Amino acid sequence: MTGLRAVGVLACLALGAYAATILVRDPTLHPSIPWMLVWFAGALLLHDLVLFTLYAAVDRALVRLPAVPVPLVNHVRVPLLGAGLTLLVFLPGIIRQGGPVHLGASGLDQAPYLARWLWLVLAMAGASALVWVVRVTRRSAAGG
Amino acid sequence: MLIRWRSPIRGPWLTSVLGLVLLCSLPVVIVTGLLDWVAYGAGQAIPADVGALHLPLLDWPTRPSWLFRLTQGLHVGLGIVLVPVVLAKLWSVIPRLFTALPRNPVKAAERATLLLLVGGILFEIVTGLLNIQYDYVFGFSFYAAHYTGAWVFTAGLVLHVALKLPTMVRGVRSRSFRDELRTPVSRTRPEPAADLVAPEPDPATISRRGALALVGGGALLLAGLTVGQTLDGPLRATALLLPRGRTLPGDFPVNRTFAASRIDPAAVGAGWQLDLGTLQLTREQLAALPQHTAALPIACVEGWSTQQSWAGVRLRDLATLAGVPAPHSALVTSVEEGPFAHATLTGAQVLDPDALLALRVNGADLTPDHGFPARVIVPALPGVHCTKWVRAIGFRA
Incomplete structure (x- = not known):
């Protein structure tokens, strides 16, 4: 079994190394190979050490929300995650990065994205708050 | 132990369910991406020389006329939709990252291949998302990097699936999916002691069904914000945050003015x-x-x-x-x-x-x-x- 495992690991590393030869075949790509490696490692480190630590810390803080009969935690967690996810995925437009290429490609600027994202976040927070109020009202109606 | 993992829902079942979703969907993203290289046509695709790392070369057909619309729309759309699933899967296994490297050299090498798997998918997500939003902050050839990264990731994925498929099947079968859907937060307990299960977890603040709904909801949210870039008519504007949700009045999008x-x-x-x-x-x-x-x-x-x-x-x-x-x-x-x-x-x-x-x-x-x-x-x-x-x-x- 260990032998089979070793063969699998070697095959995987061989395929990965062979894939890297795509970059070696084209001399014009050579200068950018170190930078690609930086981005590859950077994506890993940013996710594992920065993004994970950040969202885990924020989630940890949610435990300190005031204890109320209908717990607030998921009513904060859900819109917060929605905001974070959309910010992460659509970051270039929201922070207006790459404007000249965006304009050259589409004929449009990046002006509307930040406001649209803020409205989206507001809508998610509002919907979550509304559901919480409904749950509180139902609970007190059932209790009273 | 240095870190006390607190979540009571981390465990083989949740990881396996997320893994199963990715196992069914990631091959679609990979194959449609590789099809794009074929669609560009012999001698015209970038990167030009990929050795044997391409799908069989064929003359890209002209029918159905929506073929490339479908394959590339799926590649980008599904790629975006899967971002929260990938992030959740990584969250579910992250305690592993902080465990000591195994002494057995084969197991240590196996651990090292996870760098290709995780680094590969994160690299593909980041470069892909930047490219579709015209943000070339990375400064290198997107095509060469994304294509090479795809194969590095695929190498890691194939080994990971080969090694973990039995574990995943056991994990999915270890709990009844139907029962999980009926289990609220108040009755959510940790899985029996196993790898990934926190030995001293905090009380549950979310059920397993809630966590899956959260991930699924994130995927749906992104789907709703992406599908518009492939639609004509008023629904196009639903791609609120993407460059292709907008057009000049009475016009349709171009990719070069x-x-x-x-x-x-x-x-x-x-x-x-x-x-x-x-x-x-x-x-x-x-x-x-x-x-x-x-x-x-x-x-x-x-x-x-x-x-x-x-x-x-x-x-x-x-x-x-x-x-x-x-x-x-x-x-x-x-x-x-x-x-x-x-x-x-x-x-x-x-x-x-x-x-x-x-x-x-x-x-x-x-x-x-x-x-x-x-x-x-x-x-x-x-x-x-x-x-x-x-x-x-x-x-x-």
Whole structure:
């Protein structure tokens, strides 16, 4: 079994190394190979050490929300995650990065994205708050 | 132990369910991405030399006309939708990252291959998301990096699936999915002691069904914000945060404006002629030839697409006029200069009855942004090869 495992690991590393030869075949790509490696490692480190630590810390803080009969935690967690996810995925437009290429490609600027994202976040927070109020009202109606 | 893992829902079952979702969906993203390379056509795809790392080369078909719209829309759309699933899967296994490297060299090497798997998918997500939003902050060739990264990731994925498939199947079967859907937070308990299960967890603040709903909800949210870039009509605007949710009033998207092409307006003015090698045609002469109208999609590598009604001269009629009625291929050259100013079409692409040198779109002359005086439009051809501002077409026997 260990032998089979070793063969699998070697095959995987061989395929990965062979894939890297795509970059070696084209001399014009050579200068950018170190930078690609930086981005590859950077994506890993940013996710594992920065993004994970950040969202885990924020989630940890949610435990300190005031204890109320209908717990607030998921009513904060859900819109917060929605905001974070959309910010992460659509970051270039929201922070207006790459404007000249965006304009050259589409004929449009990046002006509307930040406001649209803020409205989206507001809508998610509002919907979550509304559901919480409904749950509180139902609970007190059932209790009273 | 250095870190106390607190979540009571981390465990083999949750990881396996997320793994199963990715196992079913990631191959679609990989294959549609590799199909894009094939769709660009032999000798035209970037990166050009990929050794044996490509799908079997075939002449990209012209039917169905929405083929590239579908494959590339799926590649980009599904790639975006899976972001929260990938993040959740990584969250579910992250305690592993902080465990000591195994002493067994094979197991240590196996752990090292996770760098290809996790680094690969994160690299693909980051470069892909930046590319579709025209943010070239990374400064290297997107095509070469994304294509190479895809194979590095695939290498890691294939080994990971081969090694973990039995674990995943056991994990999925270890709990009843139906029972989990009926279990609220108040009755959510940790899985029996196993790898990934926290030995001293905090009380649950979310159920397993809640966590899955959260991940699924994130995927749905992104789907709702992405699908619009492939739709025409008022629903297009639902792609609120993507460049292709917006168009100038009464217009449809382009991927290169006339201004960005840096073409001298005089070069596409009254003196413009189409060079077919053996003869030259003015725009008036082209407009006097039999005209054909076809509803065809423009679909871009960035995943957006739009269907419009194009009118112009059939490419096969032009081939006949040029004295090459059964061409093997055709080289289309733009007035523009640059990497995408040439495109080679296959014989089948030239001879398709809907393959046009379009002069008009939606009943009006092409605008400069859409390629005036004339542009190529071929069914199922990647948008980048539907050359705008055409200067010459060389039909080759």
